[in-house]
Structures are given as C-alpha cells and as structure tokens.
Amino acid sequence: MTGDKAEQTAPVFTGRRWFFPSALIHELDPDSTRSGRRPRRTVRDWVVDFACFLFAVLLGVLGAETLNDSQSIPHALAVTDQVLGALSCAAVWLRRRWPLALAAVMVPVGFVSETSGGVAIIALFTLAVHRPFRYVAWVGGAQAVLVPLYFWWRPDPDLPYLAVLVLFVVLTAATVGWGMFVRSKRQLMLSLRDRARRAETEARLRAEQAQRLAREAIAREMHDVLAHRLTLLSVHAGALEFRPDAPREEVARAAGVIRESAHEALQDLREIIGVLRAGESDEAGRPQxxxxxxxxxxxxxxxxxxxxxxxxxxxxxxxxxxxxxxxxxxxxxxxxxxxxxxxxxxxxxxxxxxxxxxxxxxxxxxxxxxxxxxxxxxxxxxxxxxxxxxxxxxxxxxxxxxxxxxxxxxxxxxxx
Structure with a gap:
C-alpha cells in the first residue's frame, strides 16, 4: 500500500530532472532534497548560469573597450570600473542563492561601473523570477531613477540623451517582464501540481469512503442474515433441551430445522466473507x-x-x-x-x-x-x-x- 501511494505522488518529470530548474524541482518534489540543504544544481542550471556568466563577461569586455577608447575618463576610474566589473561577473554564480541581495548591490555598483551593466540586468531578471513583484518594483525603480543621472554623468557619444534613456527604460521593462513571465510559468506548474495532488487525495478519500460504506453495508447484511438464522437455531435447540421427552417426529423436525438453519447460516457467512475478500459490492453471490x-x-x-x-x-x-x-x-x-x-x-x-x-x-x-x-x-x-x-x-x-x-x-x- 505504501508503495502504491508513493507511485501515485511521484513527480511526472522523474526521468527528465535535468530539464527543470533545481528550485522548481524542490517545489514540485520536496522529498528529493535533504532537509536543511539547498537542492543541487541540475544540468539546466549549469547551462543557464554559464550562459549568464558569458553574457556578463561579453558586456563587460565591450564596456572595457569603450572605457579605454574614451579620453575623458581618468585611468584610475577606468581601472576601478573594470575591477568592479570582474567582481560582478564572478558574483553571477551567487544569483540563485541571494537574488535580492545581488540585485540590490548591483544598483549602486552599476551606477559607478559601466562594465557591470550586464550583471545588473541578469540580477534584475533573477530577482523577477525568484521573488515577488514588490521587491522587483523597488530595485527596478531605483535603477530607473539612476539611469538619467548615469547618462548625464557618462553621456553616450553615438546616441542622443533622450534616445538612450528610452532605450534603457525599455530594456529594464523587458527584463522585468520576461522574469515575471518565467515566474508565472513556474507558479502555474506548481498550481497544476497542487491541483493534481488534491485530485489524487480526493479520489483516494472517495475510494476509502466507498469501501467503508460497502463494508458497513456488508456488516449490516451479516447482522440481519446471521441473527435470523442463529435465532432459529437457539429456539429449536432450547426446545430440545427443555423437552427431552418430546415425540420422535417433533425431535426429528426440530433437528431438521437446526440442520437447515445451520447450513443456510454457513452459506451466508461464506458469501459475505467472499465479498470481503474479493472487494466486490454487497450484491455479489445470491440475489438479495x-x-x-x-x-x-x-x-x-x-x-x-x-x-x-x-x-x-x-x-x-x-x-x-x-x-x-x-x-x-x-x-x-x-x-x-x-x-x-x-x-x-x-x-x-x-x-x-x-x-x-x-x-x-x-x-x-x-x-x-x-x-x-x-x-x-x-x-x-x-x-x-x-x-x-x-x-x-x-x-x-x-x-x-x-x-x-x-x-x-x-x-x-x-x-x-
């Protein structure tokens, strides 16, 4: 019985765990991870994290080239910018464990470091995936407030000021929207999981209730049938006990009734036990x-x-x-x-x-x-x-x- 219940509640993606994020697997199957420890990264987690790391490094390299080509930025500030960018790229591997902290730290870091822009986008996306919207609104709002100041401090030589502002606002909104879309898909899977488990639980409870009602009906049948037969046995046995000098014909008739009643009682008992063993309804056996x-x-x-x-x-x-x-x-x-x-x-x-x-x-x-x-x-x-x-x-x-x-x-x- 325990094995059957385990098979019913087992996740349907057991053979494709590498395809799901570890956080989603932990939500769908909490028993798969040991208590007190975070779930291990799946193959998909490693691929996504490595892709995010490469994306952050690529944007950091492009930002570093821009800094080297610019004559208006002091050399010390450019070196500091690149050091912060390298540290930010390394921090990408911590985005699953501390999404809110990383996104909050990247707001001031992204304001002073151009090479950390890719990490700021990744951190905002991760926050939208793993945390409720109120946290995303605070961090995204802070970034939106700092964008005009950033491009006033470091204007883009190729694009107008207003065009750069619109571009970055659209990029931030797209990042947040994409992250919330991913989060909504995961929540949908969790809700479908919960609904499936509730349906299985309700079906199991209905089956147990039906079985209990069937057994109660069988118990009532057992009482009604056997009580009648055994009462006949008791009456005739009592008559033979209190009238030992009864005529032979009356004794023979009473003995015949006792034998017939005992035979009927045994037959009814066999049918009831057969129903209990076979798990059938109380309409099995002889017609009621x-x-x-x-x-x-x-x-x-x-x-x-x-x-x-x-x-x-x-x-x-x-x-x-x-x-x-x-x-x-x-x-x-x-x-x-x-x-x-x-x-x-x-x-x-x-x-x-x-x-x-x-x-x-x-x-x-x-x-x-x-x-x-x-x-x-x-x-x-x-x-x-x-x-x-x-x-x-x-x-x-x-x-x-x-x-x-x-x-x-x-x-x-x-x-x-």
Missing part, C-alpha cells in the same frame, strides 16, 4: 431478498414455532422497487428476530401496506409476553442498522413500546 420473499420468511418463522400473522395489502407488489423491497424485507426479518428473542410465545403481526405514489409502510408488532421471560442480552445494533437502512432509502423508522406493553417497529418508505 425483496418483498416477494416475505412469505418465505414468515413460513420459516412459523416452522420455527412462532405465531405470525401476515397482513400484506400492496397495490402492485411486482412494481415495488428492489431497494425498497429489500429494505422492507430486512425490517420484517429483524422485527421477527427481536420478537422471537424478547417475546417468545406471542403472536407477531407483520403488516405491509402501500402503493405507487403513496409509499410503503412496514410494521412489525408483538404484544407483551406472558409470565417471566428470560433476559436475552442485546446491544440494539439491529434497530440502529434498520434506522440507517430506512434513512438511506429516503424513509423513516420508529420503534418503541406500544400502549398495551408490547413492542412495535414501524417504517415508512418512499415509493415513487
């Missing part, structure tokens, strides 16, 4: 009983020695929906089982009435037993299960003592 099987249920109860009166007034018995008929059958079965355990010897009345559009009413009622009745322990789980069954079918179920001291279970089920 419906309202048409109510006569057979009453006949079995009478054969066990109970006094049962069946009052069935249904307009269209064949048109009863299967789910409603099955619920009605289980209610009658549980009611007869409880009456046999808690009110032996009484006459139980099972009433089923209704029709299409009117609903179906199922009632199981028994009077108060006469004499002392041995206490039979019960947890009331059967009545709780019946209430859940009726609620799931869209109906209601009521149970409790009657006015004459007996007990009644009454359910109303929809029949549209």
């Amino acid at each position: 009983p419906t309202l048409a099987a109510l006569d057979t249920l009453v006949a079995e109860s009478r054969q066990a020695g109970m006094k049962v009166t069946l009052d069935q007034c249904v307009t269209d018995p064949a048109g009863v929906p299967a789910s409603v008929g099955r619920t009605a059958y289980r209610i009658a079965q549980e009611g007869l089982t409880n009456a046999r355990k808690h009110a032996p010897g009484t006459e139980v009345t099972v009433s089923v009435t209704g029709g299409p559009g009117q609903g179906l009413t199922v009632s199981v009622r028994n009077p108060a037993p006469e004499g002392d009745v041995p206490h039979v322990p019960g947890a009331g789980q059967g009545l709780i299960g019946l209430t859940e069954r009726a609620t799931l079918a869209g109906g209601t179920l009521e149970h409790g003592p009657a006015s004459d001291g007996g007990f009644e279970v009454r359910a109303r089920l929809p029949w549209r």
Whole structure:
C-alpha cells in the first residue's frame, strides 16, 4: 500500500530532472532534497548560469573597450570600473542563492561601473523570477531613477540623451517582464501540481469512503442474515433441551430445522466473507431478498414455532422497487428476530401496506409476553442498522413500546 501511494505522488518529470530548474524541482518534489540543504544544481542550471556568466563577461569586455577608447575618463576610474566589473561577473554564480541581495548591490555598483551593466540586468531578471513583484518594483525603480543621472554623468557619444534613456527604460521593462513571465510559468506548474495532488487525495478519500460504506453495508447484511438464522437455531435447540421427552417426529423436525438453519447460516457467512475478500459490492453471490420473499420468511418463522400473522395489502407488489423491497424485507426479518428473542410465545403481526405514489409502510408488532421471560442480552445494533437502512432509502423508522406493553417497529418508505 505504501508503495502504491508513493507511485501515485511521484513527480511526472522523474526521468527528465535535468530539464527543470533545481528550485522548481524542490517545489514540485520536496522529498528529493535533504532537509536543511539547498537542492543541487541540475544540468539546466549549469547551462543557464554559464550562459549568464558569458553574457556578463561579453558586456563587460565591450564596456572595457569603450572605457579605454574614451579620453575623458581618468585611468584610475577606468581601472576601478573594470575591477568592479570582474567582481560582478564572478558574483553571477551567487544569483540563485541571494537574488535580492545581488540585485540590490548591483544598483549602486552599476551606477559607478559601466562594465557591470550586464550583471545588473541578469540580477534584475533573477530577482523577477525568484521573488515577488514588490521587491522587483523597488530595485527596478531605483535603477530607473539612476539611469538619467548615469547618462548625464557618462553621456553616450553615438546616441542622443533622450534616445538612450528610452532605450534603457525599455530594456529594464523587458527584463522585468520576461522574469515575471518565467515566474508565472513556474507558479502555474506548481498550481497544476497542487491541483493534481488534491485530485489524487480526493479520489483516494472517495475510494476509502466507498469501501467503508460497502463494508458497513456488508456488516449490516451479516447482522440481519446471521441473527435470523442463529435465532432459529437457539429456539429449536432450547426446545430440545427443555423437552427431552418430546415425540420422535417433533425431535426429528426440530433437528431438521437446526440442520437447515445451520447450513443456510454457513452459506451466508461464506458469501459475505467472499465479498470481503474479493472487494466486490454487497450484491455479489445470491440475489438479495425483496418483498416477494416475505412469505418465505414468515413460513420459516412459523416452522420455527412462532405465531405470525401476515397482513400484506400492496397495490402492485411486482412494481415495488428492489431497494425498497429489500429494505422492507430486512425490517420484517429483524422485527421477527427481536420478537422471537424478547417475546417468545406471542403472536407477531407483520403488516405491509402501500402503493405507487403513496409509499410503503412496514410494521412489525408483538404484544407483551406472558409470565417471566428470560433476559436475552442485546446491544440494539439491529434497530440502529434498520434506522440507517430506512434513512438511506429516503424513509423513516420508529420503534418503541406500544400502549398495551408490547413492542412495535414501524417504517415508512418512499415509493415513487
């Protein structure tokens, strides 16, 4: 099970990690990096960083040639400019770890060093990729403010002052826009990852809930079926125990009922265990009983020695929906089982009435037993299960003592 979950949550790019930035891999798959340490650079990171370094060095070399050709710049200032440019090019390798610090430092450095212009552009782009827009706005705004002062201090001999300002403002805006576009693409991938993981989690929860509901339904079936069969066994075994001098025919009939009930209970138990093992629904195995099987249920109860009166007034018995008929059958079965355990010897009345559009009413009622009745322990789980069954079918179920001291279970089920 653990292996299956790991395979479900594994990133889809496992075989192409070299193609993704290390920061994105860390966000998509945090378990791939050890805690407390930064993720290792991928092949793509090394290629991009080396390309940025070459770009910064190329612009630095072009700026150095311009400084050497200019006669208005002192030699000491030109040397200082080139030293700062070399240090800035080396600092490009730190742009992933400290993007904000590097971009902030490059604002004053780029103002006094012409050879550091490429590094300033790279640092601004990296800041736009890795940090929110408010940081980019502060750094980019500072650079935009210093651009007029820079070209007033160092005018370009080939372009007019206004044209140079417009060019650098457009370059800065393009750099910021490109970096924000890359950041938005990464955030989109992260959001799609989160959505996929949420979908997998919700699907797993739905599957677990469906499995739990199926097992609860199977448990209810187990209680309803086996309780009825085992109660028959208990009644006939008790009769044989308290009447050892019963006629041979009656003993043989009771033994036959015990054998048949035990066989049915074992068969039902095998089917339920088979469903649990196979993971199928509770509709596997034999067809589930419906309202048409109510006569057979009453006949079995009478054969066990109970006094049962069946009052069935249904307009269209064949048109009863299967789910409603099955619920009605289980209610009658549980009611007869409880009456046999808690009110032996009484006459139980099972009433089923209704029709299409009117609903179906199922009632199981028994009077108060006469004499002392041995206490039979019960947890009331059967009545709780019946209430859940009726609620799931869209109906209601009521149970409790009657006015004459007996007990009644009454359910109303929809029949549209």
